[in-house]
Amino acid sequence: MRSWVRFAAGGLVVLLLAALAARWLANDYLFFAAFVVLQFVVLATAWNILGGYGGYVNFGTGAFVATGAYAAVALQKLADLPLPLLVLAGTAAGAVLGSALGLLTLRLRGIYFAIATLAITIILETVVLNWDYVGGARGITLDRPHEDPFFGTYNRMLVVLMAGMAVVAVGIARWVGVSAFGRALSAIRDSEDAAEACGVPTLRRKVQAATLSGAMMGAAGAPLPLYLSFVDHTAAFGLNYAVSAMAMPMIGGTGHWIGPVIGAVLLGTAQQAVTVTISSEVNVLITGLLLIGFVVAAPRGILGWLGR
Amino acid sequence: MDLELLIDALVAGLLLGGFYGALSLGLAIAFGLLDVPHIAHPAFALLGAYGAVLMQGWFGLDPVLSGLILALPFYALGVAVYSFYHTTFERRGTDAGLRGLAFFFGVAFVAEVILILLFGIDQRGVRAPYIGRALVLGEFRLPWRMLVASGVALAIAGAMALWLSRTYVGRAVQAVAQDATALSLLGADPVRVKRIGFGIATASVALSGALLVVVGPVEPGLARIYIGKVFAIVVLAGLGSVGGTVLAALLLGVIESVMLSSPVASWTPAVAFGLLLAVLGLRPQGLFGR
Numbered sequence: 001m002r003s004w005v006r007f008a009a010g011g012l013v014v015l016l017l018a019a020l021a022a023r024w025l026a027n028d029y030l031f032f033a034a035f036v037v038l039q040f041v042v043l044a045t046a047w048n049i050l051g052g053y054g055g056y057v058n059f060g061t062g063a064f065v066a067t068g069a070y071a072a073v074a075l076q077k078l079a080d081l082p083l084p085l086l087v088l089a090g091t092a093a094g095a096v097l098g099s100a101l102g103l104l105t106l107r108l109r110g111i112y113f114a115i116a117t118l119a120i121t122i123i124l125e126t127v128v129l130n131w132d133y134v135g136g137a138r139g140i141t142l143d144r145p146h147e148d149p150f151f152g153t154y155n156r157m158l159v160v161l162m163a164g165m166a167v168v169a170v171g172i173a174r175w176v177g178v179s180a181f182g183r184a185l186s187a188i189r190d191s192e193d194a195a196e197a198c199g200v201p202t203l204r205r206k207v208q209a210a211t212l213s214g215a216m217m218g219a220a221g222a223p224l225p226l227y228l229s230f231v232d233h234t235a236a237f238g239l240n241y242a243v244s245a246m247a248m249p250m251i252g253g254t255g256h257w258i259g260p261v262i263g264a265v266l267l268g269t270a271q272q273a274v275t276v277t278i279s280s281e282v283n284v285l286i287t288g289l290l291l292i293g294f295v296v297a298a299p300r301g302i303l304g305w306l307g308r
Numbered sequence: 309m310d311l312e313l314l315i316d317a318l319v320a321g322l323l324l325g326g327f328y329g330a331l332s333l334g335l336a337i338a339f340g341l342l343d344v345p346h347i348a349h350p351a352f353a354l355l356g357a358y359g360a361v362l363m364q365g366w367f368g369l370d371p372v373l374s375g376l377i378l379a380l381p382f383y384a385l386g387v388a389v390y391s392f393y394h395t396t397f398e399r400r401g402t403d404a405g406l407r408g409l410a411f412f413f414g415v416a417f418v419a420e421v422i423l424i425l426l427f428g429i430d431q432r433g434v435r436a437p438y439i440g441r442a443l444v445l446g447e448f449r450l451p452w453r454m455l456v457a458s459g460v461a462l463a464i465a466g467a468m469a470l471w472l473s474r475t476y477v478g479r480a481v482q483a484v485a486q487d488a489t490a491l492s493l494l495g496a497d498p499v500r501v502k503r504i505g506f507g508i509a510t511a512s513v514a515l516s517g518a519l520l521v522v523v524g525p526v527e528p529g530l531a532r533i534y535i536g537k538v539f540a541i542v543v544l545a546g547l548g549s550v551g552g553t554v555l556a557a558l559l560l561g562v563i564e565s566v567m568l569s570s571p572v573a574s575w576t577p578a579v580a581f582g583l584l585l586a587v588l589g590l591r592p593q594g595l596f597g598r
Contacts, residue, residue, distance in 0.1 A: 057409050104589050111345040114409050115539050116588055119581035122536055126578035239532070243417050246410060281424050288418035295407045295414065296396050 007174060011167035018163035022156040029276075031159050035227055037268035038162040039220050042169040043241065044248035044260035046216035049173060050209045051246065052254030053182055055189030057110075060101070060117030061245035063124045064214050066236035067093045068221025073134050073231060076142060083161070087222045094218015095211050102210030107203065125237045139232025142225055158223050169216050173257040176212075185209055217245075240284055244271070247291035253303025262302055312447065317569045318562055319448065325561020326458025327523055329554040330516040331534065332541040333468050337509040339539075340548030341485040342502050344393060345409045350534035351416035352510060356382065356517020357526045358423060361432045371434045372460055375518025379511040386510025390503045416531060423528035431525035439522065457519045462554075464512055469550040471508070481505040485548060533577060540584035 022031070043061055050056050068090030075081050075089050097120075105116040129137050148157040176182040184205045187195035196202050225231035244267065252263030267287065274283040298304055331353055338346040356378055363374035397408040433439075438452035472478040480501045483491045488498040520526060541560055545552035560580060567576050 051406070055406055057406055059413065104585065108588055111409055112588055115535070116585055119536055119584050122533070122581045123578045123585070126575055130574050239417070243413070246413070250410060281421055285418060285421040285425070288414050288421060292411060292414040292418065295410045299407055
């Protein structure tokens with residue numbers, strides 16, 4: 001209980017800092033970078049619930065981000081709903097996709113599941129390309145407010161929103177890590193047959209994990225089109241999401257909730273720096289090389305070095 | 309759709325499917341028989357394709373000939389990749405599967421970015437006497453490039469089938485797929501057998517990669533599309549059978565080709581992946597599974 005109080009206090013401090021920064025810092029690029037890094041904290045944490053705790057590799061982070069993003073786009077265009085409802089819609093859409101994926105494919109193990117997630121990404125991208133209402137291949141420009149009464153600009157408010165989502169996501173992952181649910185997932189990762197034999201309802205737990213992970217990714221995707229005020233299939237389905245959301249937990253360490261956070265903050269910041277100073281190709285090259293390097297040489301990530 | 313158009317699409321689909329078969333055979337061995345989660349397989353094929361582009365630029369070589377020459381260094385590449393994969397992941401046990409997957413995914417991703425850095429994102433193609441011309445048979449026009457691609461593909465499939473059934477190493481590869489422990493009891497080293505098998509599979513990828521650039525211009529992002537196609541074929545075929553792989557490839561080729569000439573052509577990229585999901589969900593052992 002004490003540790004939860006400390007965690008909540010830490011989360012509040014992060015949020016307060018984000019709000020203060022949004023109110024008074026001047027550099028707009030910093031906010032974009034912060035938005036991206038915070039989004040990756042959510043995505044890496046979400047990926048880790050299914051991948052790190054449960055041992056199921058999801059190559060389809062892009063599909064979930066895009067599902068959240070396009071759910072927000074469609075509803076904004078349809079009914080001009082307020083922001084919290086858009087985020088809620090993105091979360092729900094991600095959860096539906098997650099449970100559908102879980103039901104369809106979690107009977108499959110290992111590589112089959114991973115390839116199925118890749119398949120879902122391409123299929124959904126084809127759906128978006130053929131869906132004219134949300135812009136099809138050309139993408140869509142969003143009509144959204146530019147001002148915010150408290151933070152100055154709308155984008156700054158979105159950064160604070162994303163910081164809030166990051167705190168909530170990490171809190172969820174922290175809870176999963178110590179709960180019976182998390183222990184069931186770890187048992188599934190270590191030996192699915194043994195877990196089943198011990199009475200863990202493996203299929204139900206896996207579908208629940210996929211749903212939770214998908215909901216968090218969908219939530220992280222919803223503010224993306226609003227921030228960019230434009231979205232097309234390459235921005236939403238970018239392979240970079242799939243690789244980064246996997247590389248970050250692997251770099252930080254998959255066994256503990258802090259691992260994905262460390263990975264997302266370090267790699268996310270480095271990516272932003274490299275993209276600005278060198279080029280975005282070199283940025284993805286470094287991400288890929290780091291993923292390979294850590295998988296090969298440091299299977300337990302940075303946390304492994306620290307002896308956790 | 310009128311009949312002539314349909315027959316046209318069927319023939320084109322069979323040719324396309326033959327080419328898909330060549331591309332999938334390496335994976336049928338690497339994944340189907342040797343159990344290596346080789347997500348980077350299409351990325352290796354793309355390396356072969358760009359190799360053929362380079363060889364034509366430097367020496368003016370025919371792409372198929374380049375593919376044959378490249379098969380040698382690719383064999384060495386395959387041996388090296390498998391040795392590395394074995395020592396780093398296979399031997400470690402427990403969650404090696406997860407990390408092995410992440411490893412090959414990273415390799416595919418890095419290969420794509422390196423190709424972008426070296427060649428840019430524009431399409432690259434090759435010249436050859438059979439590219440751009442067609443064999444006219446009465447009503448039908450059969451592009452020579454597709455005829456060459458599926459002809460070479462059939463030759464690869466034939467050689468592969470013979471190798472697996474007639475040679476000592478080929479049969480050892482099949483044995484390792486069935487029971488590695490039994491094989492080691494008979495005095496053969498399963499790791500060595502798998503290394504050679506993976507090398508041969510990768511060598512075949514060099515040639516089928518060269519066919520890739522014969523069939524059409526290539527770009528660095530192409531491998532991603534082909535991941536779905538080759539895994540759909542290999543899973544549909546039931547892991548590791550050469551005949552099943554070719555049949556499944558022909559099936560996918562025909563479906564895609566018929567769809568391309570229909571009003572829903574823009575949905576074609578989803579076909580392979582949709583088929584893959586359907587097979588995984590409904591019949592994971594494949595159509596021709598063991």
